[in-house]
Structures are given as structure tokens and as C-alpha cells.
Amino acid sequence: MTSLVEVDEVSKWFGELVAVSEVSFAVGPGVTALLGPNGAGKSTVLRMLCGLTPPSKGEVRVLGGDPRRDLALSANIGLVPQQEALFEGYSAYGFVHLAAVLLRVADPDRATRAALELVELDPDDRRGVGTYSKGMRQRVKVAQALVNDPTVVVLDEPLTGLDPRQRLHLISLFQRLGEDGRCVIVSSHVLDEVERFGSRVLVMAQGRLAAEGDYRAIRELMDDRPHRVRVRCDDPRMLAAGLLGANGVVGLQLVGTDGVVIETLDAAALRRRVALAAQRADLRLHEVTPLDDDLESVFRYLVERR
Amino acid sequence: MSDGGARILDRGYRRYDGHRTGVAGSFRTLVVHSMQRALGLKRSAAQKLLPGLAVFIAYVPAIVFVGLTVLIQDTLLANQNLVPTYADYYSFISAAIVVFSAFVAPELLCTDRRTGMLGLYLASPLTRNSYLAAKATAVVALLALVTLGPPLLMLVAFTIIGQGPDGPGALARVLGEVVLGGVAVAVLPASLSLAASSTTTRKAAASAAVILVLLASTAVTETLVEEAGAPAELFCANLLGLPFELVRRIYGEPSPDVAVAGIQTGTLIAAYAGWTLLFAGFTWLRYRRLAVDR
Numbered sequence: 001m002t003s004l005v006e007v008d009e010v011s012k013w014f015g016e017l018v019a020v021s022e023v024s025f026a027v028g029p030g031v032t033a034l035l036g037p038n039g040a041g042k043s044t045v046l047r048m049l050c051g052l053t054p055p056s057k058g059e060v061r062v063l064g065g066d067p068r069r070d071l072a073l074s075a076n077i078g079l080v081p082q083q084e085a086l087f088e089g090y091s092a093y094g095f096v097h098l099a100a101v102l103l104r105v106a107d108p109d110r111a112t113r114a115a116l117e118l119v120e121l122d123p124d125d126r127r128g129v130g131t132y133s134k135g136m137r138q139r140v141k142v143a144q145a146l147v148n149d150p151t152v153v154v155l156d157e158p159l160t161g162l163d164p165r166q167r168l169h170l171i172s173l174f175q176r177l178g179e180d181g182r183c184v185i186v187s188s189h190v191l192d193e194v195e196r197f198g199s200r201v202l203v204m205a206q207g208r209l210a211a212e213g214d215y216r217a218i219r220e221l222m223d224d225r226p227h228r229v230r231v232r233c234d235d236p237r238m239l240a241a242g243l244l245g246a247n248g249v250v251g252l253q254l255v256g257t258d259g260v261v262i263e264t265l266d267a268a269a270l271r272r273r274v275a276l277a278a279q280r281a282d283l284r285l286h287e288v289t290p291l292d293d294d295l296e297s298v299f300r301y302l303v304e305r306r
Numbered sequence: 307m308s309d310g311g312a313r314i315l316d317r318g319y320r321r322y323d324g325h326r327t328g329v330a331g332s333f334r335t336l337v338v339h340s341m342q343r344a345l346g347l348k349r350s351a352a353q354k355l356l357p358g359l360a361v362f363i364a365y366v367p368a369i370v371f372v373g374l375t376v377l378i379q380d381t382l383l384a385n386q387n388l389v390p391t392y393a394d395y396y397s398f399i400s401a402a403i404v405v406f407s408a409f410v411a412p413e414l415l416c417t418d419r420r421t422g423m424l425g426l427y428l429a430s431p432l433t434r435n436s437y438l439a440a441k442a443t444a445v446v447a448l449l450a451l452v453t454l455g456p457p458l459l460m461l462v463a464f465t466i467i468g469q470g471p472d473g474p475g476a477l478a479r480v481l482g483e484v485v486l487g488g489v490a491v492a493v494l495p496a497s498l499s500l501a502a503s504s505t506t507t508r509k510a511a512a513s514a515a516v517i518l519v520l521l522a523s524t525a526v527t528e529t530l531v532e533e534a535g536a537p538a539e540l541f542c543a544n545l546l547g548l549p550f551e552l553v554r555r556i557y558g559e560p561s562p563d564v565a566v567a568g569i570q571t572g573t574l575i576a577a578y579a580g581w582t583l584l585f586a587g588f589t590w591l592r593y594r595r596l597a598v599d600r
Contacts, residue, residue: 210315211312211314211315
């Protein structure tokens, strides 16, 4: 993977508060989600990627340059900040056009119209953005971040305030940007939406990078956490008896009249064993559902016990 | 840990299941980290200034004397007494010894009590006694850097350039004297500074107390012995001069002060041991009674 963004042993402190501690990662083209509870240091990392604040220690490189010193890089970075950062008196067109001019876009008018259309806003709407709803203002922020057609797009909670349709639209837009070879880094609290961005995540907790990579692969690495799989069938007791003592099965719990929750250290092997046990006992399987292989479970396992 | 590019770097709190080094490991770690802290290692440049200056002052004369020996003919040096003996060397670096004595122990003891680190240390396998022993080891080792290092450097350099002791036997004897002398000059000031540091959480106050006691004991005893005709044994209360005189006895060199030269070596050793035990005992007692409430 070609790294477009590299963070090497970066720490950031404000007085005695350590916001980010010895974080290292590299991000290439595609969508990468930056996750973490409040105060984990996500926004500070994003601000450092855009050169808005210098690291106290370590090095940040974006497209091979230092975003703090290399001013030409700003033309290749788009940022949607978490804060409401709009000039209230400007129209959406005026605000995005101003960003295009400041970033020295070759044809600001055309770029502005294209960016606003990307987020489904009317370039000819002359109302001030101060009169816009929160979701519309959020889309204006996304448009100004994309007006310079950046290679690196940094999005800090970009879906805040959007209605479900607009969320889907922007998620699909971000996916498209990633598929086009851009590096899209998205920070969000809403895990089921992050799951739709893609599977690559960076998980931060208490200023440190807790994990990175495909969240399913991260789950596989948690070898101290048995996978929990719920199986519904005709006779769960028979099935549980068939699985008792099988390699990798560390726990069985009967749930309701037709369910059994199996804890296993090897989820792939369990699927085969369940089918075999059901066949031997002449049982009909209704449902086999992993209970903790989703992003939310992975996230919870990583940030709990802190 | 990685799987297809995925990594888990931090799983949060985990029970430690690895090898535990116990009291010995804690002791060793505390000694090493205390020495690093006092020397300003892994700290800002400002924190390195004072220890660096003291070490510089202590080593410069040794380097100069070795340089002189190399550059000037040895007969000329012998005639003019340009290079001091090992015992006399300490008079050149007494300022560095006083500064280091006043700085090191307060840095290591006062800070731990002021910041609450002492409570964390005592939550480890360390007890108050092993904690104090580790700190004392660190302080003596640091002072030995100033009191033992320079004469050792001179001995090694002189031996290399052919101006050292004649033969392996003489070299071993001088080496033993250098080590014994260096340790003797380090231990008494170390125990004094530990005692002073056990009375306050303010580093500056402890440092001032150490300097005051060292200089005042020298001034008072010298005045009483030389001007007021007090018994020469009162010199045993000179906390700065006492280790230096003991070093002269170790090397078998005469004291420049006739009255002091008349004091029995056994008396000097007893006084040295008495002061050291007194200060060490005082420190131990202070820490035994200390309430660690955070």
C-alpha cells in the first residue's frame, strides 16, 4: 500500500495534558475510519494531519511533505472541521468560492458549482449560510473541503446533523472518493455508519493508538476473547451435547427454548462443527449468528478496561 | 501483532503474567532511574546543566594534569610539583563535591515525596528500607562519579603513558587506594545530604542545608582549632575536611596541618563512621515515621 499519510511516533500535549501519545500509523488510498471515545485525541490527530497544530514530538508527513511547513500541501488537503466554521453572511456559493480562491483553484466558479452539486446543494441559492439547517451547513463544509479536488480528505464528524438520506449520500460520496485513489480519513462516533465506509479503522483510546487495520482482522487477533455465536435449532440441548468437548469450544449457554450461545476460540472451525453436530443429531438449524464480530464489539473490547 | 496489516497495539489494562524480577528488579530499576534523573538524562537541557557542570568541574583538573604530564617533561613536573598527588586532587574539586552533594539527594528524595511518587514506589515490592537503600546506592554512585572518576582517570592515563605505578602489584595497591578514597569522600556527604533531604520536600531548602552544614562545620572547627586553641580532635567535626584527611591516611600522605596530623587514624575512622551512621540513622528514622498519605 502506498502511504499518503504517515504519522511517526507523534505525541501532542497541552501543558500537562497529553492529548496524543506516541501514535504511529500510515494510511494509503481509500477510506479509513478514525474511531475513539470522546477525548481520545482524534480531532488533535486530524488537526496535526492538516498542519493546524504542530506535534509536540514525532513527525507527520502528508504526501511526503510536512503539512506545517510545506504550504503547497494545503492545495492537496481538504478538511471538514468538527466546529461550525462558516461565515454566516456568505451564501453557500460565496463561502465555497472563497475557499476555492484562497486555495488558488484554476477555475473557482466551475469548481464551486461542482463541489456544491456533489453535496446536493443549489449553487444559485443566495441565502446566507446562517439561515441554513445544521445538515445543510455540514454539507457546505464538505463542499469547501472538496472544492480543490484534494488528494487527502480529512473529515472530522462529517455526518453530524445530517438526515438519513443525506448520510447515505455522503457515505457513498466518501466511498467514491476513496475508490478514486484519494486518502479519506473520517472520524466518527456512529459505528454502524463507520462500518459502511469500509472496514479499515484506526482505533484510539486515551490518546494512544489501540489498533489499526481491518476490524474483522483485529477481531481475529483478539485471541483472549472467545467468539460468541448464537445458534437457533430444533433441539438446542442435543446440539450443545454434540458440541461439548469439541476443540475450541470454551462455553455453551442455552438461551430460550430454541437457542444456544457458543463461545469458541476458532469461529471458522465452529461453523463446520455445528453443521456436523446438527447432521449427526438430525437437527434442523434455523440461524447461526456471530454476536460480537461487528465493529461495535471490536471497538468495545478495545476501549473498555481503561 | 499483525494479521493482514491489522494490528492491536494497546489492549488497555492487562494482568501481567510475565517474569517478575521482584525486589531485586525494583531495586535495580529505582537505582538506575534515580541516577538518570539526577544526571538529567532523558530530561530537558536545563535539567542537565547543574549535574553536567559539576562533573565538568571535577574532571577538568584531571584532564589538565594528564595533558601537562604528556606535554611537559616528567622531571620538570616532579621538581615543580605541578601535578598533585591523588590525595591532594580532592582539594581541587571540593567545590564540585559540595555542589553535587547538595544537589543529588534532594533531587532524588524531596521530589518523590512532593509529587507522591513515594506512595507508588511503596506499592511496589519495595519497602521503606529497600527504597532508602536504593536511593542511598544511587546517591553514593553519583557522588562517586565525581569523587572516584577523576582519580581513576588519572591513574589509567598515567599508566598508559608510562607515568603510573611501577608493576602490577603497585598498580593494584594504588587502584585499591583510589577506590577506597573515592568511596570515602562520597559516603559521608551522601549520608549528610540524605538526612537533610529527609526533613523537607523543598529541594532548595535541603540543598542549602547541606551546603551550610558542610561549610559551617569547616569554618567553625578550623577557627576553634587554629585560632582559639581548641583540641585538634575537634577537627573530627569538620564534615568536609574529615573525608579528605581520611583519604590522606589511605594514601599514607602527611597532612599539611600539623595539629590534624597528630590525630590518630582510628579516631578519624571512628568519627567518620559515627557521623555516617548518625545521618543514615536519622534518615531511616524520618522515613520510618513518615506518613505516606498519597
